[in-house]
Amino acid sequence: MNDYDKRQLTLILKKIGFFRESDHSLTELSSLTNDIPALINVMEAIEEPWKEECRSWWWDLEEIYAVALDRDKSALDENDKQIVFKAVDEIENMVKKKMMKS
Numbered sequence: 001m002n003d004y005d006k007r008q009l010t011l012i013l014k015k016i017g018f019f020r021e022s023d024h025s026l027t028e029l030s031s032l033t034n035d036i037p038a039l040i041n042v043m044e045a046i047e048e049p050w051k052e053e054c055r056s057w058w059w060d061l062e063e064i065y066a067v068a069l070d071r072d073k074s075a076l077d078e079n080d081k082q083i084v085f086k087a088v089d090e091i092e093n094m095v096k097k098k099m100m101k102s
Contacts, residue, residue: 001102005046008039009095015039016092024076026068029084033061036091046098054094060087 015035022028036058040051064080076084 001098002045005043006099006102008043009099012036012039012095013092016088016095019088024081024084026065026073026075029061029065029068029076032088033058033065036061050094050098054091057087057090057094060084 012035015032019028019032037055040046040054040058043051060083064076064084068076068080
């Protein structure tokens with residue numbers, strides 16, 4: 001893995017950390033859903049199957065956010081938070097494993 005991709009993976013972990021420390025608002029979720037795919041897409045040497053799996057977990061975040069907006073929710077309910085944190089945990093674990101392999 002090249003240094004550029006390591007920096008992108010580190011940024012994903014930082015974004016997840018910021019989200020975990022936040023109030024878990026829709027604004028914070030929006031930021032996370034915007035940043036993760038952008039960071040994944042610019043990686044140069046990470047294999048496509050890994051990116052696709054990461055995107056599949058990101059999609060869960062995107063769906064929760066889109067539904068919340070559609071329903072004019074002002075905050076995530078407990079069920080939404082469970083789904084969001086499952087996806088965030090999975091992305092975080094994938095990134096950490098990838099970084100350990102390098």
